[in-house]
Amino acid sequence: MKVIRTIEELRAEVKHRTSTGAGPVGLVPTMGYLHEGHASLMKRAREMTGTVVLSIFVNPIQFGPGEDFETYPRDEQRDLAVAESNGVDIVFIPGVQEMYPKPTKTKVAVSELTSLLCGASRPGHFDGVTTVVNKLFNIVKPDFAFFGMKDAQQVAVIEQMVYDLNLDVKIVPCPIVREADGLALSSRNVYLKPEEREQALVLSRSLNTALEQLEKGSITTAGEVRDLLTKVISESPIADIDYAEVLSFPDMIPLENDSRLSGTGNATILALAVRFGKTRLIDNALFQSKEGIPHV
Incomplete structure (x- = not known):
């Protein structure tokens, strides 16, 4: 080398x-x-x-x-x-x-x-x-x-x-590579204090919760996904949400709240950016509804 x-x-x-x-x-x-x-x-x-x-x-x-x-x-x-x-x-x-x-x-x-x-x-x-x-x-x-x-x-x-x-x-x-507990690997993870590291697991948890609910048909629209992501992340007392967004991919166009995600066959991304203390972390899940929604 x-x-x-x-x-x-x-x-x-x-x-x-x-x-x-x-x-x-x-x-x-x-x-x-x-x-x-x-x-x-x-x-x-x-x-x-x-x-x-x-x-x-x-x-x-x-x-x-x-x-x-x-x-x-x-x-x-x-x-x-x-x-x-x-x-x-x-x-x-x-x-x-x-x-x-x-x-x-x-x-x-x-x-x-x-x-x-x-x-x-x-x-x-x-x-x-x-x-x-x-x-x-x-x-x-x-x-x-x-x-x-x-x-x-x-x-x-x-x-x-x-x-x-x-x-x-x-x-x-x-593909995204994750720790065993779901935290997406990032060079900035080194900044996280122990409590922040634990609380940061809410990122993958919120994505998986949204995907599971979409899979069940309990939620079907972009607005419902946004609301659920925000609700789950807000359960962390130190999470400061920058964005929790639902967009088409790869053209990155935000979907209207009433846009239905099931059955379209279009690629959609659930994208997050959240601060834990001074550290800003990003995470996402990408799926195509026609082929099923993979967990992160």
């Missing part, structure tokens, strides 16, 4: 591997502090490609004022061990100066899909995400790029960018 810190060296290494018949290139973009969710992306990339590139870069332009850029968890040696144990060929760890040697005057912005959910709560966040991901695509030129569905809005935004700009890369969404 090679550790590379400059764009020039990375381009040369990928070009060399491609020219010598190493097969398709897979990119797993991350901000580091790797967990089993990231490992699942690396394993999928290992299965599908000949060269697996993992990027580790805490991207400053996707953090807003007062967010946790400076304190975002970092552990390079641990990350390298995780990468090597999951078959990564190249780890790209650029510094901020390498990625942004001068203040950037060009940004990639996807409209509409970024104006709600996390985009509404974190103005400019997705412009930073799409800009850095576009830069990574241009640097690595991957055939496939792997993203976790925990941030389903991010997946939808990146897929829209790829489609609109005719980028020559296939996005591979990968």
